[in-house]
Amino acid sequence: MSGAAAEPRARAAIFARLRAAPDVEPVAVPDVAGYYRNRAAPSGESRRERFVRNARSWRAEVIETTAGDWPAALDAVLDARNVRRLLAGRGTTIADTLAARLPAGRLRWYDAPLASFKPELFGAIDAGITTTLGAVAETGSLLLWPDAAEPRTLSLVQPLHIAVLHESGLHETLFDAMVGQGWAARMPSNALLVTGPSKTADIQRMLVYGAHGPRELVILLLRDGDAA
Incomplete structure (x- = not known):
C-alpha cells in the first residue's frame, strides 16, 4: 500500500480510537490571573536593574544609553566587533536613524526574498x-514580534543580534506583558522570547554558544526620562 493511500486509513483509525475513549472529567482552568495578582512585588532594585542583572546572567551584553545617544552606542558596538555589514528591516522605528547614521556599504536592508538572499545572508552579513516589543524583567528575556518589516531571520541567523529596547517596555513577568499589551486581542503569527545568545549542550553535554543562532546578544537599553 502506498503512503498516500495509507494516510487516510491511519487518520481514520486515530479518530476512531479517540471517539471510543471513555469520557474524562474536565480539568479546571487554573486561576493564572489570581496567582500573579497575589504574588509579592519584588523589592530592593528597580525593574530596569532586575532586567539588566538577569539578562547579563544569560550572557547578554546590556548597554544602558538614551534615546539621543543610542546611535553612538551602536557605532561603538559595530566598531568593536568589526561589523562590516549590518542587516536591518525597513519601515521600523529605527530605520530612518540607521539610514542617516550608517554608510550604504555598511547597512543592508532586508528587502529581498529569502530564497534569493540566502547566499548573502549566510555568507556576508x-x-x-x-x-x-518589550522585555521581561523576571527572566531577562526580550519580546520580539517578527513581521514583514522585521522577519525573524534578523534575530536568528547572524552571529551578532543587536536589539533596541525602551525601558518603558519592561514588564515584571510574561503574564504582565501579555495582559498589559493586550496580546489576547492581537496575537501575532509568531512571538519570540529571546533569553541570551543561542546556546546548546546537546553535544557531549558541553555548553556551546552560536551553534544554531547568534553567539552574541547586545541589548541597547534606552532609559526613560532622558532627552530624545
Missing part, C-alpha cells in the same frame, strides 16, 4: 538589528 555580520549582524542583525531589531526593535523589540
